[in-house]
Amino acid sequence: MTAAIPTESELRAAIEREMPGVRADLERLIRIPGIAFDGFDFSQVERSAEAVAELLRGCGLDVSIVRNGGQPAVIGHRPAPEGAPTVLLYAHHDVQPVGDLSLWKSEPFEPTERDGRLYGRGAADDKAGVMAHVAALRAFGDALPVGVVVFVEGEEEFGSESLGGMLEQYRDTLRSDVIVIADSGNWDIGVPSLTTSLRGLVNCFVEVRVLEAAVHSGMFGGAVPDALTVLSRLIATFHDAAGDVAIAGLASRDTAVVDYPEDRLREEAGLIDGVTFIGTGRLTDRIWNHPTVSILGIDAPPTAGAPNALIPTAKAKVSVRLAPGEDPKHAYAAIIEHVEKHTPWGAVASVVLESDGLPCEIDTSGPMFAAGRSAFRAAWDGVEPVDMGVGGSIPFIATFQEMFPEAAILVTGVEDPNSKAHGPNESLHLAEFQRVCLAEALLFANVAEAARGTAG
Template sequence: MSLSESDLRAAIQRELPGVRADLERLVRIPGIAFEGFDHSHVERSAEAVAELLRGCGLDTEIVRHGGQPAVIGRKAAPAGAPTVLLYAHHDVQPAGDPALWTSDPFEPVERDGRLYGRGAADDKAGVMAHVAALRAFGDQLPVGVVVFVEGEEEYGSDSLNTIIHEHLEELRSDVIVIADSGNWDIGRPALTTSLRGLVNMFAEVRVLKSAVHSGMFGGPVPDALITLVRLLATLHDDSGEVAVEGLVGREGASVDYPADRFRHEAGMLDGVEFIGKGTITDRIWTKPAIAVLGIDAPRTLEAANALQPSARAKISVRLAPGEDPASAFSAVSEHLKRNVPWGAALTIELESDGQPCVIDATGPAYDAARAAFRAAWDGTEPVDMGVGGSIPFIATFQELFPEAAILVTGVEDPYSSAHGPDESLHLGEFERVCVAEALLLKNVAETVTGN
């Protein structure tokens, strides 16, 4: 006998204390895949996730192909039922300066209905939402499941394509749920239907063989920092609109995003103006954006009275849906070459890139998801939203599993501060996410045909 909606709600309520305790145990593991960090913690994190999946009755293995460990757990579908792939990642961003956190980033703390800690939202809560749904069903799971928990998403997913290709048949499914996005607002669920792509690159200017005295040579000789600043300034026009020819952009995002709400969520200071043109949603979902993420230069406390011979910047280009990363890298590179001032030597290097994506969110799996959201959020209609960030591997899933419906969901809200200090999870929303995922699996079993 299949479980009813009321059965699943009661089961989630029953399982939530244990789910939260396990989430807190995961948050305490500083599993950071970046270079320079102790990767034994990523190993511990993978082992902890594998233990959780085995506890749900899944046939589970830890896999790696040149990078950090991922976890794959499987449970076969009942006869004729569809299989659902549940994705999340167990690695986290570096915490940064501990002084910017109100509490220890790796010691979960509840304040005002939110659980604070690195990874509490992004994406260990995604892992535990999958676990909560599986625990709610117990031995009465109506679909087959493949739980795929990656171990280096925050560091660029370098080995992900290899893992997917090596385990292609194990991962093959009818519906793919990627729990690594967010909801429109507290109390308003969402399906993510578009994401921008990404090009990260370095630009270095060199004007001298070595540093020279700023008094003896300053005036006729340009310094590298001024040269770099002038070059970077050409990337935008006076209104802040991206000024690189050849980048794709479009209008058409239909969701209203009030400017005051966006200012508040971004933490903009009073008097700071928006840059660019178009609606807020156009500017963060369907148009390119360029930011300078860092500059290699002497620290002010250590700066000598000398003209610097070279300076290097890391540039991040977010790509609108429909853009090709190789074309975008070429366009920005050509722009920099045309605009480098004073004959300085310019070196450009690609660090990483990723495809944007658009999802056609129509069909029975999407109907099943929206119905689950409406039920979990007490009748609130979900939003189809874009995301300014990037999940490049979605394009890989689209290519390798063209018949599968891809649902991009998540646990974050506009106040989660993912990647920033005081990252947090709204515990009331997390409960709704868990209910929604359980109901989604029930609805998929009833409406989607297995292959």
Template structure:
């Protein structure tokens, strides 16, 4: 086998980018949403499209697997004698599109504007799949490492069946290096390795003050309605500064990076009059401290609401937990807080929806050195930074448990303008090419570690 030089790999990636983009656009046109209530035949179509892509990229052993959930795809190509094996992860399912009126173009018909490709899933995470495909195509028959591809089909819906799949196929997906292409870079022109992610605890809190609705004139002023009661209970979750007021949750230090507030405001689309909440460095508030959000409330809609005291109201809460904390402990702690602070003796019920562990990655060692060198070369001398992420990829903790000796590299194609999960999700095409070059260079450098 002839080892390709760095320049040969760059040239090969550039030669493949036109076809890679075309295949990415074909994937984006498949609305594979794993959420309940959507047509899951599209998720099946998406998995089948991934199978076709992997086989076309020289992966001989490809199959669809599932464990009661949506279809995942596993592809395997054995390592040359003495070479390591690299696991390449991405997911082919996407978020729902939300309010179509906020999209400037059809979310499932990719379109380019000002060097960015727009469409649901174009970055999160179908470009992650295509970065793997691009690297495989660049090497062709000269792939210097073994590869296992694990392309999940329900990541956006919580990866409910993923842990069982990983355990069931543990021997098939064992690897020396694991590349999880589902994160992002610090900025356009500035690559990054993600070394810490918050965990997640989602649940529901319900308050009840009455057996049934009663006349608001005859009984109002003496009996608390459930909506006011729920509002007061929710308000106890934060102090006057906006810091989480639930006692006992872990708070840690963050990477020495400066996140300019004006940049963050612009990226988030904050209204000019709105102030930040919380105290401390912005990166700590986002990456290494807990946050609590209210995602929705069940109560009578304003249209047609009667003049009656609401007897019961329910809210969905989401806690992002700091690296170093434990999801079950956080759920128990938040539950105890909500019950303790029940206003006016209201009946409070808490129900768990989802637990996901945070993770910290010790990004030291030969594989991480190889990744940093590959990123620096792909970005023409810009060295990658280590960054945290406020979002959650809970299954990384499972990878760490199952493969404790493997180096886990969390990479991705997103940038601060991507708007993943939001309207007008987009991919910077120039950065995408650099991501593809970096992955090809990484595989070449990992091969040399053996």
């Protein structure tokens, strides 16, 4: 006989019961500085993987710590009841470096609650994603109505270089009917969302050279250009006067169905009074569906101690976000063509690719997405979930789409506009986190019900 699926009220009670333990385990995870970037202590990433593995074993899963030349990931598996679907749950346990410690109001690896938010590196991105999965599993105990595979990556913040190899290596283990990727966020506090598109990415280095060596700025300035001026003039050509990207041939679209209130965006971005927005079109299209160019850093002499000399070379790290539907290889070629055309005064310029990533669009039709929307609506007490784009990039979602084309992919998350992921004082809204946990538990129930209805 098919086991009964818990009711919404039963799952609400179960999540309420489990939240104190979930909160305590989340704080334990936050205290582990698992940073996968070069130069950090990788033993902490190992500690983080072991802690996640222990949590999943406590949920009755068969667990392995795996790797494919990079940092450790954790795979947990629990087979589906006969005839039931399998849900793959993704999150990552590694975190960003903390940056300037003086900008943090509390220790980044000591979780601290202030005004209903839990502060700490990884509190939102993405250790709360890990714990949302754990909370949903604990809510069902031994009565889980679906099969689950939990995949918790260990180097997402460092670029997921080994992820493709792991997905290929464990393809059969990870095969599922529904994939829940808990690494995004919600439209606002009190308003849930499903992420339906993400931009792609090309990161590259643009270098210009004008001299064999530095020379006296007084003796030669006025006739001989310096590399930093050349680079500055080249960088300025990446945008037109309105602030739209001026690299010819890059895809752009205007498809957003909601808009960002200007005052909200200014506040959430921390835009200084008097600074205007750049670009044209709806704000949501500008940050979700248009290409962008950002200069992340420049190699040149620092102002302190800079000699009175014309510098021979200068280099910038350029980050180009790509609209959904764009091909990163095509975009990289367009960047090279633009640099060759716009480098002034005959300077020698080069473009070197650092990394790229595919954008993605997600088809949100079908019964499994209906199950997800219903779960979100119930967890947020009747508030309809918003379909939203994300200006950032999660290239591996395209990899999941390619490897598991039959699976419904739901991109969810625990972040809200005030979470400040990757920045100082990253935080998690605790009441919203509980709703996320409830939504995932309800999703399991809804997916099981949808599958039974299809079978019937």
